[in-house]
Amino acid sequence: MSSAVATEPRRQTGVAVEQVVRRFGDRVVLDHLDLTIADEELVILLGPSGCGKSTLLRLLAGLDRPDGGRVEVPARRAIVFQSDRLLPWQRVLRNVTLGLHGPDADQRARDVLAEVGLSGRAKAWPKELSGGEAQRVSLARALVSEPELVLLDEPFAALDAITRLRMHDLVRALRTRHHAAMLLVTHDVDEAIALADRIVVMSNGRIGTSHDVHLPAADREVSVAREELRARLLEDLGLASQH
Numbered sequence: 001m002s003s004a005v006a007t008e009p010r011r012q013t014g015v016a017v018e019q020v021v022r023r024f025g026d027r028v029v030l031d032h033l034d035l036t037i038a039d040e041e042l043v044i045l046l047g048p049s050g051c052g053k054s055t056l057l058r059l060l061a062g063l064d065r066p067d068g069g070r071v072e073v074p075a076r077r078a079i080v081f082q083s084d085r086l087l088p089w090q091r092v093l094r095n096v097t098l099g100l101h102g103p104d105a106d107q108r109a110r111d112v113l114a115e116v117g118l119s120g121r122a123k124a125w126p127k128e129l130s131g132g133e134a135q136r137v138s139l140a141r142a143l144v145s146e147p148e149l150v151l152l153d154e155p156f157a158a159l160d161a162i163t164r165l166r167m168h169d170l171v172r173a174l175r176t177r178h179h180a181a182m183l184l185v186t187h188d189v190d191e192a193i194a195l196a197d198r199i200v201v202m203s204n205g206r207i208g209t210s211h212d213v214h215l216p217a218a219d220r221e222v223s224v225a226r227e228e229l230r231a232r233l234l235e236d237l238g239l240a241s242q243h
């Protein structure tokens with residue numbers, strides 16, 4: 001019955017944070033926080049410095065435990081940090097296969113490296129990569145295990161504006177292909193608008209507000225071409241071109 005397909009409810013990734021509390025000493029960083037993430041949803045987490053964004057991501061990654069409440073996450077999840085955290089003594093391919101098992105591990109790593117545009121760099125050492133390339137390896141490493149949830153903690157904050165825009169295109173493409181839900185922390189409101197299905201803003205240890213974003217792609221982002229022209233003009237003028 002074809003209508004059964006059309007009316008099938010959206011599968012949930014099983015990301016549910018309920019009344020979560022996390023304290024450090026006297027300080028209550030997460031104060032009865034609630035958050036759910038739908039299957040394949042890309043949620044952007046915004047909030048002032050020190051409000052507890054990384055703390056929440058660490059709980060979802062299983063790197064930390066709450067003092068109260070409930071955290072439900074899918075079994076397969078991956079985290080990408082602001083710095084690439086690649087092992088300097090392993091080549092790119094080995095950094096991606098790390099933790100993978102099975103005879104097809106190398107092939108899977110090569111496939112995902114191709115997806116992030118780095119097929120030619122499998123044998124490179126991390127120190128030979130640009131910042132953008134290193135973060136693409138980090139994305140490849142996160143995606144190679146086909147996670148249901150990808151947690152990204154300010155993954156593009158250290159990159160220049162043009163590289164960051166290219167990374168946005170890449171995230172959009174990877175999402176379509178990998179069907180993972182994503183929770184991405186950023187301080188960059190433009191980045192939030194560019195990528196999000198939903199933007200949640202933290203305040204006082206909770207999710208304060210939540211905005212569904214229904215903008216078409218063309219209305220979301222400053223273009224690469226515009227940023228390149230801007231960078232060239234700033235260079236011509238002898239001014240810094242980072243922002």
Ligand SMILES: Nc1ncnc2c1ncn2[C@@H]1O[C@H](COP(=O)(O)OP(=O)(O)OP(=O)(O)O)[C@@H](O)[C@H]1O
Nearest residue numbers: 024025027029047048049050051052053054055056
């Ligand atoms: N392991 C810890 N021990 C003690 N305090 C901690 C620990 N981890 C985090 N905190 C404190 O919890 C608060 C929230 O930190 P967190 O890193 O989650 O904030 P954030 O919103 O990610 O900040 P930023 O945007 O600056 O990265 C801070 O005051 C921090 O000092």
